[in-house]
Amino acid sequence: MILLLDHSKGRPLYRQIYDQLIGALAGRRLSPGSRLPTVRRLAADLSVNLHTVRRAYVMLAEAGLISLERHNGARVLALPPPSPALSDRFGAELRRLVAEGLAGGLTPDLITELCQQAVADLSQPPL
């Protein structure tokens, strides 16, 4: 459970925690059933307030990715089935991002290649 935070006011801290846990979940470095550190523990490790960590945990719980259990920390849930709602939101964000790339001069081929590379890298099980 190694998280690195950048305090330079770029991306909110709770978002960085959320993003990195999402990355660990996507890469199966955190598998269903495994435990996450307690809110207070992780907050201490990251030298961050307990509410900042909690906010990230609550977001993950609301997304159905972890369960927050009283007195037991958080546990990783099973991979949810593909949901049309998530697929729609994902598609919308993806279109925004792709539009930005195209408008900035990236070629359709390069964008497609970057996407396939990202999927391949991230969906790889850990060594």
Place this chain on the structure above:
Amino acid sequence: MILLLDHSKGRPLYRQIYDQLIGALAGRRLSPGSRLPTVRRLAADLSVNLHTVRRAYVMLAEAGLISLERHNGARVLALPPPSPALSDRFGAELRRLVAEGLAGGLTPDLITELCQQAVADLSQPPL
């Protein structure tokens, strides 16, 4: 020049303006050399403060996509060449987004398909 704003505090207004102009640029509905409305004009049309529109325009100008000309409004610039810096930023954001999709249960195949579809739709010239 039809822009629709959502005032429900989801995405900042200046960002929505920026996003929609980016979309028009990516889809070639705004081609190099063409004019954008003046800051004051667009602000009036959108019932929004002039600074809000200006912020979007300045972001586009800083990205090298339009030129802000005194007394002449803004003009769309030529499509910039692919830049490694943009490619890197794009790749990083794409990986974040893909990780979120994978963690949420979307399959690698579905994600790849959505990406190809987005590229195909957006890089299509207007009818």
Place this chain on the structure above:
DNA sequence: CGATTGATATAGCAGACATATAACAAAGTG
């Protein structure tokens, strides 16, 4: 000249972000 336009500055208000503290209830530990 007079209107328009981008540029700049300042001020105010609401909300988000992060911190600090405190307290509570339920569960585990000794």
Place this chain on the structure above:
DNA sequence: CACTTTGTTATATGTCTGCTATATCAATCG
């Protein structure tokens, strides 16, 4: 049982962002 741990809730404070409101300036166009 007493004690600690843990998630949960609440309040307060300071800083930053988003948006608006106003005003002024300099350059340009008709």
